[in-house]
Amino acid sequence: MTNVTFKGNAVTLLGNEQKVGDIAPDFTVLNRDLEPVTLHDFDGSVRIISVVPSIDTSVCSQQTRRFNEEASGLENTVVLTVSVDLPFAQKKWCAAEGLENVITLSDHRDLSFGKAYGVVMKELRLLARSVFVVDAAGKIVHAEYVSEGTNHPDYEKAIESAKKA
Template sequence: MANVTFKGNPMTLIGKEVKVGDTAPDFTVLNQGLEPVTLADYDGKVKIISVIPSIDTGVCSQQTRKFNEDASGLENTAILTISVDLPFAQKKWCAAEGLPNVITLSDHRDLSFGEAYGVVMKELRLLARSVFVVDSTNKVVHAEYVGEGTNHPDYDTAIAKAKEAK
């Protein structure tokens, strides 16, 4: 299991660690309209799954903006930002940031995504900062569990892997 800290404190991650070569686990999260969304909703697309602890914090906000700015031109690619924030808070953030087309998904209801990808921080009931790139056949081609939750992920590698994916 990945070793993750948050503000220097060790975190216990719940779920199974996802590795490159794995078939991406399915999940059910909620979109801003409170409708269920699953991995199958993005079948046939490359998926950049950007996982953040909370959208309304500095690094999380920057991460969401960076992936959506730098990867938005990639063909046949969906950029998904997943956190346990309520869908209402995600929608409010998108409006305030002027990013109405960003796909934010909430795992607050039952931690389906977090447990399937091994990113639930037990001590905080937040998702650990991480990035997964999943190809159009749902194979994981990149998995990064950021060691310290207040640090940024490796944007360049994730975007490069998404560009290589088919």
């Protein structure tokens, strides 16, 4: 299992670690209107899944903005930002940031995504910063578990994987 720290403290990741080549597991999360959303709702598209501990922090905010800006020029690609923030907070953040086309998804209800992708930080009940790129056929072509939760992911590598997918 991947070793991850958050603010320098080791955390225990719960769930199933995913690797390049794995078939992306499905999950059920909530959108900003409290409607259930699954990975299969985006079948046929390349999916960049940007996972953040809390959208309303500086690194998480920057990560969300950067992936959405970078992916806007990619064909057949959607960026999904997943956190355990309540859908109401995600909606408020998007409005405050002026980002209408960002797809934020909340895993607060039952940690379906977090457990399926092995990113639940047991000690904090937050999701560990990570990025997954799933191709249109449903295969993981990029998986990054960021070793320190307050660091940025490798944006270039993830975007390059999405371009190739």
